[in-house]
Amino acid sequence: MRNILTLAGKEMQLYFISPIAYVVATVFLAVSDYIFYSQVQFYSGFSLQARQMQGNLPQLNIHDAVFRPTFLNMSVILLLIMPLLTMRLFAEEKKGHTSELLMTSPLSITEIVMGKFVAVLWIYFLLLVMTLHMPLILSIVTDISWKPLFASYLGLFLMGGVFLSMGLFASALTENQIIAAVISFGILIGLWLIGVSAHNTGETPLGQFANYLSMMDHLDNFVKGLIGTRDLCYFISMTVFGLFLTHRVVESQRWK
Amino acid sequence: MIEVSHLSKRYGDIVAIDDVTFSVDRGQILAFLGPNGAGKTTTMRILTCFMPATSGSATVAGYDIFESPMEIKRRIGYLPENPPVYLEMTVVEYLRFVAKIKGLSGRGIKTGLDSALEKCTLGHVSGRLIGNLSRGYRQRVGLAQALIHNPDVLILDEPTVGLDPKQIIEIRELIKALAGEHTIILSTHILPEATAVSQKVVIINRGKIVAVDSQERLSAQVRKSEKVSFRVRRKEALVPQKILAISGVHQVIPQEADKGEGAYIVESDVGRDIREDLSRTIVTNGWGLLEMKPLVLSLEEVFLELTTQEKDVEAASFSAASHQATEENQ
Ligand SMILES: Nc1ncnc2c1ncn2[C@@H]1O[C@H](COP(=O)(O)OP(=O)(O)OP(=O)(O)O)[C@@H](O)[C@H]1O
Ligand SMILES: [Mg+2]
Numbered sequence: 159m160r161n162i163l164t165l166a167g168k169e170m171q172l173y174f175i176s177p178i179a180y181v182v183a184t185v186f187l188a189v190s191d192y193i194f195y196s197q198v199q200f201y202s203g204f205s206l207q208a209r210q211m212q213g214n215l216p217q218l219n220i221h222d223a224v225f226r227p228t229f230l231n232m233s234v235i236l237l238l239i240m241p242l243l244t245m246r247l248f249a250e251e252k253k254g255h256t257s258e259l260l261m262t263s264p265l266s267i268t269e270i271v272m273g274k275f276v277a278v279l280w281i282y283f284l285l286l287v288m289t290l291h292m293p294l295i296l297s298i299v300t301d302i303s304w305k306p307l308f309a310s311y312l313g314l315f316l317m318g319g320v321f322l323s324m325g326l327f328a329s330a331l332t333e334n335q336i337i338a339a340v341i342s343f344g345i346l347i348g349l350w351l352i353g354v355s356a357h358n359t360g361e362t363p364l365g366q367f368a369n370y371l372s373m374m375d376h377l378d379n380f381v382k383g384l385i386g387t388r389d390l391c392y393f394i395s396m397t398v399f400g401l402f403l404t405h406r407v408v409e410s411q412r413w414k
Numbered sequence: 415m416i417e418v419s420h421l422s423k424r425y426g427d428i429v430a431i432d433d434v435t436f437s438v439d440r441g442q443i444l445a446f447l448g449p450n451g452a453g454k455t456t457t458m459r460i461l462t463c464f465m466p467a468t469s470g471s472a473t474v475a476g477y478d479i480f481e482s483p484m485e486i487k488r489r490i491g492y493l494p495e496n497p498p499v500y501l502e503m504t505v506v507e508y509l510r511f512v513a514k515i516k517g518l519s520g521r522g523i524k525t526g527l528d529s530a531l532e533k534c535t536l537g538h539v540s541g542r543l544i545g546n547l548s549r550g551y552r553q554r555v556g557l558a559q560a561l562i563h564n565p566d567v568l569i570l571d572e573p574t575v576g577l578d579p580k581q582i583i584e585i586r587e588l589i590k591a592l593a594g595e596h597t598i599i600l601s602t603h604i605l606p607e608a609t610a611v612s613q614k615v616v617i618i619n620r621g622k623i624v625a626v627d628s629q630e631r632l633s634a635q636v637r638k639s640e641k642v643s644f645r646v647r648r649k650e651a652l653v654p655q656k657i658l659a660i661s662g663v664h665q666v667i668p669q670e671a672d673k674g675e676g677a678y679i680v681e682s683d684v685g686r687d688i689r690e691d692l693s694r695t696i697v698t699n700g701w702g703l704l705e706m707k708p709l710v711l712s713l714e715e716v717f718l719e720l721t722t723q724e725k726d727v728e729a730a731s732f733s734a735a736s737h738q739a740t741e742e743n744q
Contacts, residue, residue, distance in 0.1 A: 259498035264487040
């Protein structure tokens with residue numbers, strides 16, 4: 159445990175020194191804010207219309223109208239930028255020969271993998287915290303329901319775990335950061351698109367399985383405000399699977 | 415302290431090391447001497463449990479490399495071929511991190527850090543980013559990293575590479591001072607370095623051990639002359655005498671040969687190739703040349719590659735000494 163924290167601490171330090179985390183955070187927050195702003199604008203226009211027509215339009219709740227589309231769009235942006243956070247984790251160690259230090263120190267591979275994962279998960283957590291200004295601003299002018307908001311953030315956080323563990327795996331495969339990023343884009347987009355095709359294959363067992371593998375529906379449940387065991391299990395087991403793969407790759411590289 | 419027996423490592427078809435066996439006693443310094451690609455780094459990586467061997471076994475500090483790698487990792491300090499440093503960290507931040515992952519805590523970190531900084535004379539750059547340090551200083555940070563937890567065994571892969579001549583001498587002195595308390599294996603492809611620092615030299619070439627010996631015994635084996643053997647159809651009494659007349663030749667040793675034929679080994683000055691003169695003499699005298707070949711023992715062959723000039727270092731050691739002398743005079 160102590161070792162994991164030491165390793166995570168070093169990893170965070172390197173994140174804060176390098177510009178990449180700042181660039182990623184800035185782009186992410188700028189785009190998210192823009193999406194949020196346009197959803198709010200759309201919503202206020204819509205509710206103005208609704209008032210003029212004196213309730214003839216169905217009442218739209220603010221969570222479904224503003225936060226749900228914002229978070230769903232945000233998840234796509236995350237899919238595109240998270241590989242940039244994870245790409246350096248193992249690739250850089252190998253390229254800079256520091257992997258020889260880690261692998262000849264009394265550290266287990268699990269500790270090395272977890273140290274990196276904990277660090278990048280913490281960075282991601284900070285990123286999500288920084289988006290809290292959206293509901294906070296909105297809560298000044300209107301009533302918002304915090305419960306589905308909490309579920310949404312939990313969903314985003316868990317989905318991030320999957321993104322990061324897959325990115326970690328990709329980074330362990332190569333010493334080239336660009337290749338690592340491209341591989342993790344591949345994996346994440348695959349996990350995303352499998353849902354799109356699943357909608358087409360319908361109710362066959364294969365289609366259902368593909369549906370289960372797809373991230374989109376699981377995230378949507380959280381974002382709707384539903385915390386279901388099925389979705390929890392999905393995200394956690396996918397994360398563990400990614401970490402397991404990473405462990406195997408790091409282990410097997412000793413034998414090359 | 416370190417026992418290596420019949421260790422082999424293959425990368426696919428490439429045999430990096432082949433049946434390597436040697437041992438190091440507690441407190442000794444062993445130099446691993448070999449030209450580029452000999453398998454020095456590979457052997458060290460196996461001993462540090464960075465990667466497993468294909469076959470054979472080894473124990474370090476009493477622990478088997480396959481069975482208890484964790485115990486070994488706790489007891490070794492390793493300076494890899496390329497110093498394993500984070501360029502974005504300062505020297506102190508980096509060494510503190512290393513101390514922690516080596517298992518030090520609390521006051522241990524502080525003492526380890528201070529002594530490592532002092533031993534490697536890094537005090538004045540301790541707050542600088544490693545990325546801004548020169549190659550030689552990075553190498554010293556790498557060395558400090560290997561020393562910080564005061565390990566029983568030090569494995570140093572070409573510790574003086576990239577240092578200037580004055581620093582080379584300092585680091586060699588440091589390594590010599592560390593022996594006794596620590597058991598040390600270091601690699602080098604410079605013969606004078608191996609003999610200057612260590613009690614025991616293992617010479618490795620193309621993955622195979624060519625010689626294991628103390629440095630005095632090895633030096634005695636280094637050739638003092640060039641040897642050529644030849645065979646002629648007609649043995650004549652005049653042969654040795656005529657060949658001795660060739661300039662540079664100092665000895666002709668007759669060998670056993672088939673009936674009527676003559677076989678000899680000719681010793682001549684080092685660095686002088688007498689084969690052309692030799693063949694001309696044989697042909698003009700009509701002895702009937704059957705065979706001629708230079709005699710090169712594999713050990714000598716390796717030494718030939720290893721005996722690189724070390725003028726720089728000698729010059730620096732001289733100027734350092736004279737510098738000191740002038741300071742004392744003032
Ligand atoms: N990862 C690898 N894959 C394939 N072959 C390798 C690998 N690492 C080393 N080798 C080969 O193994 C042999 C021994 O290499 P090694 O690095 O141990 O030599 P060395 O004695 O350290 O040489 P140098 O003095 O250049 O550092 C070389 O022929 C090298 O090409
Ligand atoms: Mg080497």
